[in-house]
Amino acid sequence: MGAIAGEELKKMDKTQVPVAREEKIMVLVRLRPLNEKEILANEAADWECINDTTVLYRNTLREGSTFPSAYTFDRVYRGECPTRQVYEDGPKEVALSVVKGINSSIFAYGQTSSGKTYTMTGITEFAVADIFDYIFKHEDRAFVVKFSAIEIYNEAIRDLLSPDSTPLRLRDDPEKGAVVEKTTEEVLRDWNHLKDLISVCEAQRKIGETSLNQKSSRSHQIIKLTVESSAREFLGKENSATLIASVNFIDLAGSERASQALSAGARLKEGCHINRSLLTLGTVIRKLSMGRQGHINYRDSKLTRILQPCLGGNARTAIVCTLSPARSHVEQTRNTLLFACCAKEVTTKAQINVVMSDKALVKQLQRELARLESELRNPAPASSSCDCGVVLRKKDLQIQKMEKQLVEMTKQRDLAQSRLEDYMRMVEQDESSKAGTPHFRNRNNKWGDGSVSEASGVVDPDRTSLISDGTSTPLSTARAPLRSHPDEDLEEVLSPDRSGDQSEEYCKEVQCIEVDESASDIVNNDEERADAETHLGHSATANGGTGVAQNRNPSSVRSVRVRKSWSRGDTAPGTSTPPDALEIDYPGRPEVHGIAFPELESGSGNKLLRNDSMSSRGTDSTEAHSVGTPMVGEDGGITSIRSFVEGLKEMVSDPDNSGKMGNDIGLEAMEKEVSGTMTNWAEEFNRQREQILELWQTCHVSLVHRTYFFLLFTGDQADSIYIGVELRRLSFMKESFSQGNKAFERGQTLTVASSLKALQRERRMLSKLVGKRFSVEERKRLYEKFGIDVNSKRRRLQLANQLWSKPKDITHAVDSAAVVAKLVRFVEQGRAMKEMFGLSFTPPLPTTRRSLTWRKSMTTFF
Numbered sequence: 059m060g061a062i063a064g065e066e067l068k069k070m071d072k073t074q075v076p077v078a079r080e081e082k083i084m085v086l087v088r089l090r091p092l093n094e095k096e097i098l099a100n101e102a103a104d105w106e107c108i109n110d111t112t113v114l115y116r117n118t119l120r121e122g123s124t125f126p127s128a129y130t131f132d133r134v135y136r137g138e139c140p141t142r143q144v145y146e147d148g149p150k151e152v153a154l155s156v157v158k159g160i161n162s163s164i165f166a167y168g169q170t171s172s173g174k175t176y177t178m179t180g181i182t183e184f185a186v187a188d189i190f191d192y193i194f195k196h197e198d199r200a201f202v203v204k205f206s207a208i209e210i211y212n213e214a215i216r217d218l219l220s221p222d223s224t225p226l227r228l229r230d231d232p233e234k235g236a237v238v239e240k241t242t243e244e245v246l247r248d249w250n251h252l253k254d255l256i257s258v259c260e261a262q263r264k265i266g267e268t269s270l271n272q273k274s275s276r277s278h279q280i281i282k283l284t285v286e287s288s289a290r291e292f293l294g295k296e297n298s299a300t301l302i303a304s305v306n307f308i309d310l311a312g313s314e315r316a317s318q319a320l321s322a323g324a325r326l327k328e329g330c331h332i333n334r335s336l337l338t339l340g341t342v343i344r345k346l347s348m349g350r351q352g353h354i355n356y357r358d359s360k361l362t363r364i365l366q367p368c369l370g371g372n373a374r375t376a377i378v379c380t381l382s383p384a385r386s387h388v389e390q391t392r393n394t395l396l397f398a399c400c401a402k403e404v405t406t407k408a409q410i411n412v413v414m415s416d417k418a419l420v421k422q423l424q425r426e427l428a429r430l431e432s433e434l435r436n437p438a439p440a441s442s443s444c445d446c447g448v449v450l451r452k453k454d455l456q457i458q459k460m461e462k463q464l465v466e467m468t469k470q471r472d473l474a475q476s477r478l479e480d481y482m483r484m485v486e487q488d489e490s491s492k493a494g495t496p497h498f499r500n501r502n503n504k505w506g507d508g509s510v511s512e513a514s515g516v517v518d519p520d521r522t523s524l525i526s527d528g529t530s531t532p533l534s535t536a537r538a539p540l541r542s543h544p545d546e547d548l549e550e551v552l553s554p555d556r557s558g559d560q561s562e563e564y565c566k567e568v569q570c571i572e573v574d575e576s577a578s579d580i581v582n583n584d585e586e587r588a589d590a591e592t593h594l595g596h597s598a599t600a601n602g603g604t605g606v607a608q609n610r611n612p613s614s615v616r617s618v619r620v621r622k623s624w625s626r627g628d629t630a631p632g633t634s635t636p637p638d639a640l641e642i643d644y645p646g647r648p649e650v651h652g653i654a655f656p657e658l659e660s661g662s663g664n665k666l667l668r669n670d671s672m673s674s675r676g677t678d679s680t681e682a683h684s685v686g687t688p689m690v691g692e693d694g695g696i697t698s699i700r701s702f703v704e705g706l707k708e709m710v711s712d713p714d715n716s717g718k719m720g721n722d723i724g725l726e727a728m729e730k731e732v733s734g735t736m737t738n739w740a741e742e743f744n745r746q747r748e749q750i751l752e753l754w755q756t757c758h759v760s761l762v763h764r765t766y767f768f769l770l771f772t773g774d775q776a777d778s779i780y781i782g783v784e785l786r787r788l789s790f791m792k793e794s795f796s797q798g799n800k801a802f803e804r805g806q807t808l809t810v811a812s813s814l815k816a817l818q819r820e821r822r823m824l825s826k827l828v829g830k831r832f833s834v835e836e837r838k839r840l841y842e843k844f845g846i847d848v849n850s851k852r853r854r855l856q857l858a859n860q861l862w863s864k865p866k867d868i869t870h871a872v873d874s875a876a877v878v879a880k881l882v883r884f885v886e887q888g889r890a891m892k893e894m895f896g897l898s899f900t901p902p903l904p905t906t907r908r909s910l911t912w913r914k915s916m917t918t919f920f
C-alpha cells in the first residue's frame with residue numbers, strides 16, 4: 059500500500075484531486091459474551107453468530123415471527139473473538155485511509171454495557187499504532203499528526219484536553235461543515251505522548267454508574283487524529299501539495315432504557331439526552347439508507363451535525379455495532395440490529411483532500427486563464443456536421459433538467475421554511491408557557507422551579523382521573539392505561555416525517571416527561587374563572603405582580619392547542635396505550651380526558667380499598683415533603699407532580715438537607731437500616747406509615763403533598779428510602795416546632811403558624827376546585843360521605859376542611875387521597891409514575907420482594 063500511495067501522491071502533486079469514490083458504510087457486529095451479572099441471573103444467550111457474516115436469534119419460538127431472526131453484515135464476531143481481529147478485518151483499512159488524505163470515521167454503536175468502549179479503546183490504539191508504523195516506513199513524506207478530543211454531554215460540547223469545562227461552540231463552515239470552535243489540538247510527538255493524551259481524555263470523560271454498567275460512558279466521545287503530509291522532494295516548491303485528512307474514533311454513549319438502567323436524577327437526565335441524540339442519529343441513518351430523499355435532519359442534534367461528513371459525506375466509515383446476547387436485552391439488541399441494517403445501506407463519497415501550495419494554485423490558475431484566453435482568441439470552427447437543431451435540443455434538455463431541479467429545490471426550501479416556522483412557533487409557545495406558568499407554582503418552593511425546565515419540554519402522557527365524572531367504569535378499564543412511551547409526542551413534533559419502526563423504539567427510551575398540571579387548572583368555566591381570577595389577584599400581591607398581567611387573561615395562557623383525542627379501548631396492539639393518546643398542548647399543558655376511574659359513590663372507600671379494611675390499613679404511605687411549602691403555592695397554583703417528585707429526589711439525595719435534619723438521614727445509613735430490616739418490612743412499613751399520618755397532621759403538611767406521597771408510595775420495599783426520609787424529616791420538624799423553634803427547610807423558614815396558614819390557604823384553594831371537578835351528583839355523594847349537610851353553607855370549604863383530618867382513620871385517608879387527587883388531577887399508576895420520573899431508588903434489597911396487602915389494594919385503587 060505504502061509504495062503505491064507514494065507514487066500516487068507524487069503524481070497528485072502535479073495534477074488534480076482524484077475523483078471521489080462511492081462506497082457503502084462498512085458495518086460489523088460484535089456480540090459480547092454474557093457478563094458475570096447475566097450469568098449469575100441465569101440469563102440465556104439468545105443470539106449466535108452462525109458464520110462470519112450472520113447473526114441469528116435463537117429464540118424465535120418464544121417471540122413469534124414478527125421480526126427477522128437472521129441478520130447479515132460485512133462481518134459478525136462471536137463473544138470470544140479478540141478486538142485485534144475485529145480491527146484487522148475492516149476498521150484498519152478504513153482508519154488508514156487517513157494517511158492517503160481520505161477522511162475516515164470508526165464508531166461503535168450499541169446499548170449500554172454492550173462493549174462499545176471496550177471495542178473502541180482497542181481499535182483506536184491499534185489504528186494509531188498502524189498510522190505511526192506507516193509514517194516510519196514512509197520517510198519520503200513529511201508528516202504532522204494532530205490529536206484532539208471532545209465529548210458531547212447533555213448536548214454540550216466539551217474539550218477533553220482542556221480543564222476548562224465551558225461548552226464549545228459549533229460553527230457552520232461553508233466548506234468543512236460543522237466545526238467545533240477552539241478545540242485544543244496537540245501535535246503528537248510519539249506513542250507515549252498519545253497514551254498520555256488518551257488517559258487525559260479518559261479521566262475527563264463523563265462516566266457514571268448505572269445498574270447495567272459500573273463505568274457507563276455518559277457522553278459521546280470523539281477522538282480526532284488529523285494527518286497532514288507532503289512529499290519531501292516537493293517541499294517548498296511551487297508544485298507542492300499537502301494531503302490533509304482526519305480520522306475520528308467515536309465511542310457513542312449507550313442507548314438505554316431508564317427502567318433497565320435504573321436511572322434516576324442526573325443519570326436519567328443524561329439518558330434522555332443520550333437517547334435523544336441517538337434517536338436523531340437513527341433517523342438520519344434511516345433516511346440516508348432510503349436514498350437521501352427529502353430533508354435529512356442532521357441539525358437536530360450536535361452529534362449528527364458533527365458526524366454529518368461520516369454519514370453520507372466525504373469520508374469512509376466503519377461502524378461496529380455491539381450487542382449483548384442476554385435475553386433480557388432482546389429488544390435493545392433488535393434496535394441495534396435495525397440501526398445496523400439501515401447503516402449498511404448508506405453510501406459515502408470519500409475523496410482525497412489535497413491542499414495545494416499558494417504557488418501551485420497560482421500556477422494552476424494561470425494555466426486555466428491562458429487556456430480560456432486562447433479559446434476566446436481562436437474559437438473552435440463550427441463542425442460541418444454540427445447540427446444547430448441538435449445543439450438546441452441539448453440546451454432544451456438542459457433547461458428542462460434545471461427547471462426540474464429548481465422545482466425540487468423550491469419544494470425543499472418550502473419544507474425547510476415550514477419546519478423552521480414550526481420550530482419557532484414551538485419555541486414561542488414554550489416560552490409563553492414558561493412565562494405564563496410561574497404564578498401557578500410556589501416561587502419560594504425549590505421543588506417548584508428548575509426541575510421542570512430541565513425536563514426538556516417533553517409533553518406529558520395522557521392523564522386520567524381517579525374518580526369518574528359520573529360514568530362508572532369497570533375496574534379493568536379503569537386502570538389508567540399509562541402511555542408507555544410518553545415522549546412520542548415530542549418526537550412527533552420534532553420529526554413529523556418519522557415513520558414508525560425503529561424510531562419509535564428509540565422514543566421509548568426518552569423518559570424526560572414534563573407533567574405540570576397546574577395550568578390545566580386554568581379556568582374552564584365562568585365560575586372557575588372568577589375563582590381563579592380572584593385568587594390570582596391575591597397572588598399578584600404576594601408575588602410582586604410577576605406574571606399576573608398575563609395570567610389574568612386565561613386565553614393568553616391557553617395559547618395554541620393541538621389535540622388528538624382517543625376513546626377508551628382504542629389501544630394499539632401490544633400496548634395498553636391508545637395509539638393517539640397524545641395531546642400536545644402548547645404551552646405544555648395536557649388535560650385529563652378519556653379515562654375514568656371507579657366512582658367514589660356507595661362506599662368508594664371500600665371499593666378503593668378493595669375487600670378488607672385490613673388491607674387498607676397499609677394505605678398511608680407517605681412522602682418527603684415540606685410542611686411550609688404547601689402544594690398549593692402562594693400564587694395559587696398547585697405544584698405539579700413533577701415538581702413534587704423532583705423535590706423528593708432532591709431531598710433524598712441532598713446532603714445539605716440531611717445535615718439540617720440530622721445526620722441520621724444519610725442515605726448510606728438508611729440503606730443499611732433498610733436492608734437490615736427488610737425481612738420485617740411489612741411490619742415496619744405499617745409502623746412508619748402510622749407515624750407519618752400522625753406527623754402530617756401535627757406538622758400541618760400540605761394535603762396535596764400527602765396525596766401524592768400516599769398514591770406514589772404504596773408499600774413497596776423500594777419505597778423504604780423515601781418513607782424513611784419523610785419520617786425523619788417530619789420528626790425533626792415536630793421536634794423543632796414543639797421547642798418553639800423555627801425549622802429551616804429547602805430555603806424556607808417554617809413555623810407552626812406559617813405551616814398552618816399555608817394549609818388553610820390550600821384548603822381554600824381546593825374548595826374552589828370542588829365545583830369544577832365534581833358534578834352536582836358527585837358533590838352530593840361526597841358531602842354525604844364526609845358527613846356534611848348538603849344544604850349547609852360553605853359546604854365546599856367544609857369538605858376541604860374535612861380532607862385528611864383523621865390521621866388514625868385509614869379509610870378516611872384513602873377517601874381524602876381520592877378526592878384531592880381528583881381535584882388536582884393527579885392521575886397515573888403510582889409505580890409507573892415513579893419510574894417515569896426516575897424515582898426508582900432501589901436500596902440493596904433481597905431479591906424476593908414481598909407484596910404488602912396495602913400495596914395490592916393500591917393497585918386496585920389505580
Ligand SMILES: Nc1ncnc2c1ncn2[C@@H]1O[C@H](COP(=O)(O)OP(=O)(O)OP(=O)(O)O)[C@@H](O)[C@H]1O
Pocket residue numbers: 089090091093137168169170171172173174175176177271273274275276310311312313380
Ligand atoms: N467482547 C467482550 N469481551 C469481554 N468483555 C467485554 C466485551 N465487551 C464488553 N466487555 C465488558 O463489558 C463491560 C461493559 O463494556 P463497556 O463499558 O465497553 O460497554 P459500553 O457499551 O461502552 O457501555 P456504556 O454505553 O454504558 O458506556 C466491561 O466490563 C467490558 O470489559
